[in-house]
Amino acid sequence: MKLLIFSVVVSLLMCSSCSSPYKEKFMVPAEFDKQEYIWLSWVENGFLGGEPFYFTALNAMKEITPYVKVRLFYGPQPGYNKEQMERRIYEKLIAHKIDTARITLFYNESAYGAIQDPGPVFLRNAKGEFALADFNFIHPDKEAEAIDRNVAAKLQLPSIASKMVSEGGAWQTNGNGTMLLVESVELDRNPKMTKLQIENEYKRVLGVTKIIWLKNGCKEEEWGKLENGKYGIGTGGHIDEFCRFVNNNTVLLAEVDVKDTVGDAISRESYHRMEANLQLLKLSTTAEGKPFEIIRLPAGSLMTKKIDYKSLTKNEQSWFNDVTADSVEFYLATGYMNFIIANNVIVTARFWKEGLPLELKQRDEQAKQIVEKAFTGRKVVQIDCMPLHHDGAGVHCHSRNEPAAKK
Template identity: 70%
Template sequence: MACTSGKIKNYTVPSEFEKQEYIWLSWVESGFLGGEPFYTTIVQAIKEIHPYVKVKILYGPQLQYDSAQLHKKIIDALVKEKIDTGNVELFYNEKAFGAIQDPGPVFLRNQNGELAIADFKYNHPDKRSQQIDQNVAKQMSLPMISSSMVSEGGAWQTNGNGTMILVESVELDRNKKMNKKQIEDEYKKVLGVTKIIWLRNGLKEEEWGKMENGIYGIGTGGHIDEFCRFVNDTTILLAAIDVKDTVGNIVSKESFERMEHNFSILNHSKTADGKSLRIIRLPAGPLLTKKLLYGKLSNDEKSWFDDLSSDSVEFYLATGYMNFVIANEVVVTARFWKQGLPYEIRQRDEKAREILEKAFQGRMIVQIDCMPLHHDGAGLHCHSRNQPVKK
């Protein structure tokens, strides 16, 4: 049985660029805000990932399907795409959930190679979604280290060697009764990190609510996995906004200023073992929007919009190349160009790929269509979880 204990010692959080045993992905039959069903992207991700690392699919009853029916539907879909189901396992949860990066299992490991799960609080109206990590710990018979602090997996990055990067606007918003020192202490206790680097804000278009230009944000609210990621112990990828994109665009201008401020912080920071960071700039995704009739939205979709001034709503899609999954020998990220779109978007896709190939030398870079997930204010990393190998 899984146990909850604050006295379990010597567990630390591994990095995502280390050897992984599984990549967890979520299976959701529906889409959001006019997007295609999430699973259409997940199937393509599995095709690219499963030759290099085993995959676990978190699923639950949804739409007209019960557990057994959906289990069969998933397997049939994988077989149709010629995916080796021997490298894929299905994990049942009482409630389906898309962006499992946030409430999903945070795997810890000790020096003996034993795994545990960090169980943070997650704000969600459905208790079954709050308890995904607890369910995983129970079914895998893993111990848990629990915390009452709210933490969303996509909101932080670690290098597996003691260094953690947090975003001030996110952490203080989710934990309004805690200060930065208290938040630091809790992460150090639960995850075994020893050095915290604080960035101030994420991308402007990732914020929630109506912006000055009348367009809404539905993104992550500032999660770091949209703009800053570890490549290795000392190398960081940081989003770059092209100066020409800021002309006459108050949103891009604000994002530019925020990313340059983050660059300055990282440029003057050191890792837990005193090493300077190497910073590689990766182009931000194209700033794309979608417009829908408000009256045709579901109640859940409508909850993202207030202060309406017309019968339609326009919102930013959570585009970007930073929301990638590192799956051993392959890194899977997004592409945006399609027939009929401006050639500049194709050039941006190609530039992002080239930079990622140089950053992740020895790994293959694959770009897939993640647009269904961007309609969810998310990306591929948001809909995934890494499970490290046992050493």
């Protein structure tokens, strides 16, 4: 532990008062560029009545490993110490016929699921040298805030530190200077900062040069009890749920079907928010002055889960305020936008199962066709991500990209 702390201190000192340790400017690469690893997390438990998170991790690894290696983030969990967890993970990998030579285990003192937010943000300079961004992160699990520093120490990488609160799923970059942010998230997490101050900090740490502000995510992504008595368990507007870069000047933007808004105030509000974001993107250009090509991707069908409130753990109960009934009903974080780009494969969600309405199957197929057309030449696979949707998340939320040294 002393060695780990020493390494972190050295890493921060190399930052030279939070400036780059090298002359070359660091910049955060795009997820659609070549990747060396995809980070995934292994968590034994589920959340809010969902199946264990690792069910989805296994499905994702099976699809990703033929195209890019995986770093699997894990920690001690109830009933398993480090060695027991390693044995259990390898047993599961082998049972699911996943090439273990393509998997590197990364041990952390505590396990964590949605590593997109507090996990390592890799930066790269023109020489192909790496550093990590170290943002502040607010979470009930205090150890989560140190994940990026732990990774930096173990990989012996310098850090560029910031006191600003930032969550990985809250922003998107094209790797060439352009960044997309969401007002409802950034201003909520940093109430004492202005938009200009937030912009300047992202420019300093991530090397971006132009920032475009969108307004809100979908209504059901809000946190807490909504007007219809159902609960939102989302992030309040993380962009990886509704808008993603395809290439330097092409984005996918969620589209709520007008038919879904009839008689549903939540869908109606989400529709208006996405159309407002559409207009903002139409009026914007990249850092090079190129207009955006905007491809609309169907929003996921609204799906909810009702569960007995008393059956929840204290941690799970803390997600719900003003409970006046024996059960709580909450929106699952459905949608197709929360995908992983892993070199030549895109891993996204599907929702139809035997016994469910065929409309879900048709929407799954429509979404897949649109993503295939957007990412020409890449394979698109849909997997069951429902365990993660119970966490207010998706497969992208439970992952991070580690870029190759060169494009």
